[in-house]
Structure formats: structure tokens, C-alpha cells
Amino acid sequence: MTHTIALGTGAEFDAIREMVDRWGSRARGIGDDAAVIGVPRGDQLVASVDTAVEDKHFKAEWLTPREISYRAVAAALSDLAAMASRPLGVLVAMVVPERWRDRLPQLADGIAEAVDVAGTTIRGGNLSDGSELSITTTVLGTAFAPLVRDGARAGEHVYVTGRLGAPAAALRLFSSGASPGIYRERFAHPVPRIAEAIWLAERGASAAIDISDGLVADVGHVAAASGVGIELDALRIPRFTDVAVDDALVGAEEYEIVVTSAAEFNSDEFERRFSLPLTRIGTVTSMTNGPVVVHGARVDSVRGYDHFAS
């Protein structure tokens, strides 16, 4: 259901109107007090919210305005992938300081790019004045049987999509003032693995999470929620070109998907279909040694996980 765009006057409304014009058919039903969205019969609603704040989650000098908003919205959409949920739409609330106003068109374009990548639309939003740029994205999705964190069982396999470590390598180079080189693209353009997660869910995945805090930390969340242990084989973890094992193990903001599954997946078929590796990296255990045990690497940086072993 869509409504006529009927906003009042004033700078805020003008800015919203300009963004909605840029979005074209990607914006649906904007202008009423709330969006009205149909949820497929029998499905459940899946909803999540995520915020990106200037100087906390990104530096304005690292990325273009378009990349900043793309990354914020793509990261939020990744939470739908983690639940194997099909997107129904996003709501984007931005706090935009005066000094950012002239970059609103580029911010709008980055949002458009992110919803395009996920095959969804913009269903609402909010624009506020403030002293620092922040982008809060609410993602709405639908799933008959959402994948959650608490479904992992002892004896199952652990799989991860993609190749890890590039965002951490990029972040380190950005932070030291160097060029992020080949790692820049993976940092600036994370891809929510929505179709991939649905593929895995349909083939028997029992639990899933997206890697936002880092592989070991996020696997720890699955282990804690499921009441199991997880053993990872560091040497099996697929790494982006020339990155350190540590960056692949604990680097945040990967937005790849980790799933557990009793069944073995056909990684070749997955890779042919999505042009992305799917790699078995560990095993679910009955937690004899702790929630997460990493074999084959000494993990030096303790960032949000509970246990390590060399």
C-alpha cells in the first residue's frame, strides 16, 4: 500500500522531499504518519535496529558520504540475513548536522544502493538536526521459520560465508593514516548475505549469526544462546588476501554469516551460485572446554569472547 507524498513546508520537509525524489520507486508510502506493510500470511515479522555514529563507527574522511550511508544500511540489513529473513523494507532515521546538509543527496544515494543490493525499499524515516551525523536503520523482514542463535546442537558443523579479515586490516590502515589498499572495498561495501542465508536455512541450518563483533565473539554468542561449546579450526578459516589469522578471528564488521548445521552443505554449489566461498570451520561440542575454543592459533586480542586455546 502506498500513499501520496504530502508533506508540509519547511527545510526538513524540503530535504525529505528531495531524498524521496532521488529514491524514486525505491521509496514506498512515505508521507503518512507510519508505513503500512503487508506481511505474508503465516510468516512472522523480523525487526532489528542499528545505528552508525560519526567518529564512533566511521570517520568522515575515510569514506564518501554515499559509502557512509550505504554501509550503515547494509550493516543493518545484515541482521535480517542472520535470521534468514526476506526484507520487507527499511526505515532510516538520520541526525544530520548543518555541515552535512549539502551531502544529503549523496547520503540518500547510499541508502538507495543498500536497499537495491538487498532487493528491498525505503518505507519511512526521520530527519533531525543535531551536532553529529548518525544513521539509525530499522530493518523489517519476514520469515516462516527465522533462524535464531539458540538452535546449535553438539555434533553439528560450523560454516562461514566469504573470506574474513579485510575490514580489520582496512580499519588498521585507515587508523594509521595509510591507504587501506585492497582492503578498502570490503570495509566500505559490506554485502548483507540475505539470499545466502535463506539458501542455508532451506538446507537445514540450525542457528545463524552475522559477524559484526568478530568471528570468535559472535560464535560465542551462538554458543551461549544454544548452551553448547564451539571449537574452531583457525587454519580452516578462509582469509582475505594476506590478512593475519588474528584479523580473521576477531575482526569486527565482516557481515559474513556463520551457521551451524547437522547436514553437510554442498560448498561447490553454494560457491557457483553466489560467487562466494562457504567453508566448514569448526564443530559444535557439549562445552567441555568452554564456550569457544580456537585450535591452531593463539588469539592475542581479547575482544568480547570468553576463552581461547593455542
Next chain:
Amino acid sequence: MTHTIALGTGAEFDAIREMVDRWGSRARGIGDDAAVIGVPRGDQLVASVDTAVEDKHFKAEWLTPREISYRAVAAALSDLAAMASRPLGVLVAMVVPERWRDRLPQLADGIAEAVDVAGTTIRGGNLSDGSELSITTTVLGTAFAPLVRDGARAGEHVYVTGRLGAPAAALRLFSSGASPGIYRERFAHPVPRIAEAIWLAERGASAAIDISDGLVADVGHVAAASGVGIELDALRIPRFTDVAVDDALVGAEEYEIVVTSAAEFNSDEFERRFSLPLTRIGTVTSMTNGPVVVHGARVDSVRGYDHFAS
């Protein structure tokens, strides 16, 4: 559906855990990547997002931390009232600067109070560091036939709930450094008129909006969306004790509901049921004189509306 709360370690997770503990049974399913929410069969999903930013939407010295978060969440819930939608839950994304950290428990309590008032629960959220406090609330609701802005037809009546003008009077007194006196409560504790709006929708309301920009401006949004004119009788507009007509006409952030309706409502029954007046304040026209015409008052402050008449 609820999930085990299973968050990792670290200051952010500790803060979230503390808030979730304070919320008790008001928090549902927090801890997974996204909330999973059932939508009643046949109903549509209604979704909206709203942000309150420190020093833009409120001053920290005017309100207690609990009032600040209550007001932010209640204002967002008012958008569900405007659609005659029953709440399914809220997601609250907060940017909380270091200097606000010790007030997180009070911010959590204000959120709890707002969801209690609306008879709903907290289904997710996000906590970020930043330099200014902001609270972005996503409200999710359900309705078989949501009330929208474009349903007003010439010849219908225009009704408003409550008594207007107190928030504008409070704001003026706050801004001048004076005590807001009897107006403080209406400013600090707006009540989303959800049950009231559902009552009006069930009895034939054709369009609705909540008063956030000011009565004349918001009535103008309904007129624009519906392609009609609206004539208001300033002398009929119910006013809070001793407020000026102007404050009732253009004062923002009332969070009362305006509806149009071909049928006449039983205002006595409404008032007995909700302890709140329901007043007929105008008529929908075929827009002969402009989108909004106000009779009986000269409106001096031009704030977001298109036309006035004395």
C-alpha cells in the same frame, strides 16, 4: 516468541543487560540479531520511526532523564495512534554520551513507563556511544484497516481529542527560564491516544493525524493528502487552562489526535470512557479558499501552514 538473553561481554553489553533487567517482562526477545514478532492474520503491519535529540528536541535541564526517554517513546507511539493501530512493540536505539552513562537506569525506566502506557513491550534496540544524547524509537503496530491522511471528504466533520496549547505554553516558559507551572505535565508526559484513535476508527473516522507539528499544520497535511480544504472554528478549539488561542492553533508536540468523519461522534460517551474531551472543531470543504481556513482568530505566527483568515 522469546529468546534467551545471551549477550557477550563488554561495557555496551553490560549496559544493555542492566536495562533489560530493569525492563523485566516488558522486554521480549532481546538478544538475538532481530526480534521475531507475530502479526495477526489478515492485519497489516504499521511501522514508524522518530528521533529526539538533546538540545534540539529537549533541553536536559527541563526534564528528568526518565521524562526525556518517556517523552521520546510516547511521541513515537503517537504515530501508531494516528493510524488507529494497535502496538506490537518498540525498538529503541540510543546514542548515549559518556556524561549520560550514569543516567541510563532512569532512561530505561522512562522507556518502560511509555510502553506501559501504550500496553506494549520493548522488542529490541541498540546502544551507541556518541557526543549527544539521541533516542530513536521505531514503533511497530498492527491494524486491519489503518487510518491514513488521505481519507477526508468534503462535508465531513473535524474532531480533536484533549485540550490544546499547554505544550507551547510550557515551551515558552521553559525557554524564558521561568517555571512552566501547570503546563509542565502536558509537556513532559504526552499520552499516545491509541485506545481513543481505535475507538474513533471503529465508529467511522475517515482520516486521522496526530498533532506533532501544530493543529493548523497537521490539519493542513490531512487537507493536502486528501485533496480537500478544512475550515476550523478557532472559538471551538478546546484549550488548556489560560492558554492563548494561538498556542492551541499552532503549538507543536500536542500528541492529541485529529480525525475527520462523516458521522457525528458521541462526545459524551467518548469523554466518559477516556476522561478526555472530544470536540468538533471544523468542517471538511472542497477547498474553495485554500487548504486550511481558520475562522474567529487571526493567526500571527506562520509555522508550517499555508493560509489564514481572520
